[in-house]
Amino acid sequence: MAVLVVGIILIALLVGFSLLQWYLRRRQAARERALPHVAELQSLALTASEFPAGYHLDYWGPLTNERLALFSADENATLDELDELGRVIGYRQAFRDPRSYGELIDVPLNLTLRSGKQQRMLTLDVSLFEDAEGAAEYVGEAPPSSDDGDSGGTIRVSDVGSHELDFAGSVRQWSRLQDGDELQRKVEVRWRSGRLGCVVAGDSEPPGGIEALEVCALAQRIQDRLASSPLAQESTQESVPETADA
Secondary structure, eight states: OHHHHHHHHHHHHHHHHHHHHHHHHHHHHHHHHHHTTHHHHTSSSSOGGGSSOOOOEEEEEEEHHHHHHHTTSHHHHHHHHHHTEEEEEEEEEEEEOOOOOHHHHHHHHTTTTTOOOOOOEEEEEEEESHHHHHHHHHHHHHOOOSTTTTTTHHHHEOOOOOOOOOOEEEEEEEEEEEEEEEEEEEEEEEEEEEEEEEEEEEESSSSSSSSSHHHHHHHHHHHHHHOOGGGSOOOOOOOOOOOOOO
16 A cells, blocks of 8 residues: 555656646746747748658747757856857757657667658758847858767767858858768758858768758748848847756
8 A cells, every 4th residue: 555655756746746747847937938030030030831741849938048058068168159149049840750759768769760861950040149140150060070079989979061042151061970880961051141140051960861952941931031121230239148058
């Protein structure tokens, strides 16, 4: 009987904790969506009818500096860097195949039922900066060194030459190699339009699940909307709003 009571208490605590997390996330999301410029940035992203076929919507919403730095190796250093660049706020859409159920569930799934299954992700990020210089510096970030210390392999970065994106600052392919074999491939388009810094990326593990043309087409769709956005102006006289804590 005691074991049953303890089991019921543990289940109740687990359910209660999950509900509390859900409530806090919803509350934080509502606060962030009410921040200045979020609605304008959202209007530049994909609409529901444009979501890529075969993918599940993994995340959509504003991306504050605090949230962006939260899972970085050095949160304070990342925040300082973003503040120095004059990043105001951003908006992100992420699409995954197969669907993500959270890290605790995804890991055993990938080791069992999903073993060997192609993992694909598409992400779209549009960030607003105080001025065009900050946006240019953000999207002009240099590639990291070729050594991948976490896995003992290497990262090979190469330019994608045939893409027909005149507005792009760079179109690169990133390949994660292990003993000469390509394990993962990412195609990334980075560009600036006025005060907006944009990054569209496609990631596939193992490689071959996403083509460069697919990523470039998404980037072109976003760029087509930027010309009419007042956020793409080169400078601003408005004050920079404070973002909500993550």
